Ligand code: HEM
């Protein structure tokens with residue numbers, strides 16, 4: 001997207017960005033240490049004329065410096081990463097006001113979604129493109145974790161508490177949902193999908209489903225509420 | 231060799247060897263489970279078994295036995311028992327009979343653990359045993375609870391024993407600043423065990439109460455809370471990774487100092503910065519295992535900071551290790567190969583933990599193969615390499631014989647190549663979305679090829695470790711006599727004969743002012759000259 005700092009508004013974008021940053025960070029540290037160790041191993045191998053190490057004698061002051069300086073270097077990197085991690089965390093946890101709310105009840109072994117207007121689906125969540133979706137999750141039996149790899153997000157659901165996660169589907173398409181918390185025998189088969197539809201197509205489906213719910217003619221205000229252009 | 235002597239032994243060295251035999255047997259059992267899992271995963275769909283529960287039982291057993299039956303007993307049982315009295319110049323531990331009790335409790339524990347395969351409904355609860363599933367399942371978790379309680383009790387009495395031993399039984403002249411790094415590390419590990427094991431005991435006991443006695447600690451319908459268990463479990467099990475990390479890193483320090491014939495770099499930094507720092511932080515980072523569990527946001531952020539800060543003491547310990555190579559005189563016998571291997575494996579494992587310290591990145595990574603790859607590098611593989619290196623290192627002391635250097639190196643290279651194939655690919659498929667604890671992966675057909683390669687790599691690892699164990703057995707029976715100090719180490723355990731007699735030294739040693747376990751570079755090649763044997767000086771204790 002052309003918009004600056006889009007990554008601050010979309011967890012999936014923010015994730016890819018921070019992941020890249022952290023990988024660069026740890027690769028640099030790792031390669032530095034590995035090269036240093038490899039160089040020492042090569043340079044200081046035992047030779048006929050060097051049967052003993054010749055360790056540097058550290059003065060107490062040097063010993064302290066060799067402790068304090070690395071401590072500060074490591075802490076600087078830690079706080080840098082913590083700040084970035086926290087920023088992305090806020091993106092993950094602050095759900096945009098303009099959003100679609102869906103209730104999720106997980107159970108052995110299905111994902112049961114309930115929309116605001118009472119429409120229920122199982123293992124398939126249909127959402128309109130362009131609108132953030134927040135799931136309010138609970139479980140009727142064991143722990144489960146609603147993992148959507150494409151949107152870089154998961155959170156456990158469990159009995160007795162309500163947890164949430166949100167994601168921002170932008171383009172029509174399909175995304176895998178798979179369970180990431182061991183929940184029982186069929187854990188590895190507990191998967192479903194998120195179907196992102198063009199907004200109009202979604203509205204039509206949504207209204208039609210709602211109509212099926214109430215055979216008695218009734219107004220459909222719920223459907224209106226979620227209307228939004230892409 | 232008289233069986234009765236071994237069964238009734240109170241000699242710390244024999245107790246140690248008994249721990250070693252038991253833990254290597256446990257490693258074999260858990261390793262077979264790993265191979266079965268890898269075979270099952272080598273293709274999409276059912277491969278070895280059509281029953282996911284069978285896979286889940288293997289996985290449960292693999293995790294629980296590797297940690298509780300292999301690594302912790304090998305490190306705090308075998309190495310601590312064998313090395314600590316020798317390293318501090320004591321004739322035995324403070325309470326030898328208690329020590330004998332703890333090793334036999336350990337055997338009861340692993341026999342109970344292995345019995346789980348022969349009961350009608352083996353547990354399929356994963357080594358973490360989270361409720362509600364662990365309470366709902368028909369799998370029997372009672373044996374798991376008893377195993378944990380018995381091994382925990384063995385570990386607690388072991389801890390009391392070793393703290394007492396090191397505080398009161400050091401040889402005259404052996405001050406705190408002359409303790410081997412391994413001894414410091416193990417003391418720290420025992421302090422952690424004493425503080426945290428009771429919490430694990432509580433957690434698993436409450437599970438059994440809920441399951442078999444009808445209480446509701448973890449049942450929200452009756453006022454309980456499922457998250458309580460996860461907090462209790464990780465409040466122990468995170469420190470437990472330091473119970474593994476500290477001694478195995480201590481072993482690596484001993485090997486590196488000896489084969490580099492070099493002083494440990496900045497000893498005070500390693501002990502007071504590294505080891506003490508880890509102990510201080512170990513109890514306030516457990517929530518990084520609960521980043522996606524639904525904990526309050528503030529505690530997830532708070533423990534992100536503490537978790538990142540762990541990199542400070544751990545980093546100091548890595549600096550101390552790499553610094554010990556600097557200006558050394560390094561030789562490359564098998565123990566050193568394993569120890570150098572640990573440096574690189576631990577770098578990969580430790581650094582790949584940094585993304586997992588950030589809750590935001592963990593929202594994608596948690597419970598995927600990325601995590602499985604990371605913790606195998608940092609704990610499972612690095613720790614096992616340190617254990618194997620350590621067994622090779624003290625092998626001549628324990629048996630008085632030498633293993634085969636050729637087969638030692640062959641085993642090392644096989645495992646080193648194998649682990650990098652398996653666990654690197656694991657991290658890669660994990661980042662791409664492959665969740666852990668999957669019996670099958672129909673949703674991810676694109677990973678089938680990667681899984682095949684991992685299974686192949688696991689085969690190489692299995693052969694490599696088998697070569698090492700066979701090498702030990704053959705070496706112990708038929709190896710050439712090794713001499714008392716084949717590596718030219720300064721450390722005290724090499725000053726007695728190999729194998730050391732009951733009581734360790736004919737006359738208790740005391741150490742001179744100039745002696746230091748890492749006092750290389752002062753022109754001495756052997757430790758003997760630095761040790762004063764003074765039989766007439768009456769010893770305290
Ligand atoms: C040596 C070769 C090894 C191989 C090939 C191997 C393989 C595996 C595999 C395939 C899994 C889990 C897969 C899944 O999530 O479905 C696993 C899990 C695990 N492994 Fe290993 N492993 C090895 C060694 C070790 C060692 C030495 C330890 C020692 C601590 C260890 C500790 C664990 C633990 C704690 C788990 C997690 C269990 C759970 O999810 O409850 N592994 N291993």
Ligand SMILES: [Cu+2]
Nearest residue numbers: 179181183187
């Ligand atoms: Cu599941």
Ligand SMILES: [Cu+2]
Nearest residue numbers: 467468471519
């Ligand atoms: Cu941890």
